[in-house]
Amino acid sequence: MMALAEAKSRTERTDRSTALRQLLYAGAESYVLDLLGEGRVSTSRAAEVLGISVHRVHELAEKHHIQAGADLGDYRRSREATRGLLK
Amino acid sequence: MLSVAELLFPEAVYAEAVISGKREMYEDAFELERVLREGGERIVGAEKNERAERVLEDTPALGPGERAALRVALAREADAVLTDDRAFLGVLAGAGVRALVPSAAIVLLAGREVVSVEEAVEALESIEGSVRREVYEAAMEELVGMREERRLAKRRDRTRCGYRRV
Numbered sequence: 576m577m578a579l580a581e582a583k584s585r586t587e588r589t590d591r592s593t594a595l596r597q598l599l600y601a602g603a604e605s606y607v608l609d610l611l612g613e614g615r616v617s618t619s620r621a622a623e624v625l626g627i628s629v630h631r632v633h634e635l636a637e638k639h640h641i642q643a644g645a646d647l648g649d650y651r652r653s654r655e656a657t658r659g660l661l662k
Numbered sequence: 663m664l665s666v667a668e669l670l671f672p673e674a675v676y677a678e679a680v681i682s683g684k685r686e687m688y689e690d691a692f693e694l695e696r697v698l699r700e701g702g703e704r705i706v707g708a709e710k711n712e713r714a715e716r717v718l719e720d721t722p723a724l725g726p727g728e729r730a731a732l733r734v735a736l737a738r739e740a741d742a743v744l745t746d747d748r749a750f751l752g753v754l755a756g757a758g759v760r761a762l763v764p765s766a767a768i769v770l771l772a773g774r775e776v777v778s779v780e781e782a783v784e785a786l787e788s789i790e791g792s793v794r795r796e797v798y799e800a801a802m803e804e805l806v807g808m809r810e811e812r813r814l815a816k817r818r819d820r821t822r823c824g825y826r827r828v
Contacts, residue, residue, distance in 0.1 A: 614748035619678060619725025629678045629727065630688040633792075644746045645763040647796045652755065653766040654804075657742055660762070661666055661774045 604635065612641040663744075663767060666776050670738060671698060671705045674730035708733035717757045723749045735759055746793065765793050765801040772808055779809040 576598065577591075584594035607625055610616040611632070618636075622629045636643050645653065663669060680698075683691025708730035714737065718729055728750045735743045742760040744767060745751060754761045762770070765786060772782035782805050790798055 616723045617725055617728045617747045617749040619727035623725040628682040628686055630683045642794050644793050649751045650797045653761050653763045656760040657762050
């Protein structure tokens with residue numbers, strides 16, 4: 576990890592601790608997006624732990640082709656459960 | 663939806679979706695603010711209540727928006743929670759709270775004739791990129807079925823009234 580930070584700091588002309596922080600953040604972001612895709616954290620929770628807005632989470636999910644929305648089972652359950660609404 | 667149902671918008675959701683979105687210049691946030699204002703938005707605080715706290719106690723998966731939505735839904739005995747978040751949908755199912763996903767809401771509104779099938783198809787197409795393919799297709803299939811059903815019903819009515827040329 577230190578070697579990677581060293582290389583990144585040289586390439587991007589930044590100091591090593593900044594490069595290391597950026598690498599750690601990128602790892603955290605990727606991990607949280609995976610959890611989001613697996614339905615293990617919500618969008619709001621992902622935004623909270625990453626310190627970004629829910630809009631940015633949606634943007635990142637789209638960029639990484641991560642689907643955080645309802646699946647077919649959720650859709651069918653929703654249709655069934657709300658059949659009596661608005662009557 | 664705002665024309666036929668009372669929509670309770672928790673403050674925390676408003677802060678996430680509108681306030682912080684506007685701060686970062688997301689167009690969706692401005693649009694949502696406009697729609698809510700025109701529809702007579704009702705932004706509500708999230709009162710803590712025993713049932714919600716019990717559910718939330720062991721639920722680290724939710725953020726402030728969903729936590730507030732669950733509190734509001736249970737405190738005010740809402741008919742359903744409108745969300746498309748899988749993690750939240752899982753918690754709602756476990757808590758026995760009805761959830762309405764956006765594509766199902768569109769089909770429901772068309773089914774109740776709050777909007778026409780054509781308007782519903784248009785609405786569904788506008789969210790195509792943000793919903794799963796299989797969900798989009800299932801909702802579209804229902805709308806197409808609805809359109810066909812209405813077309814046949816109209817034809818039956820015309821026949822009954824003697825309008826149909828033989």
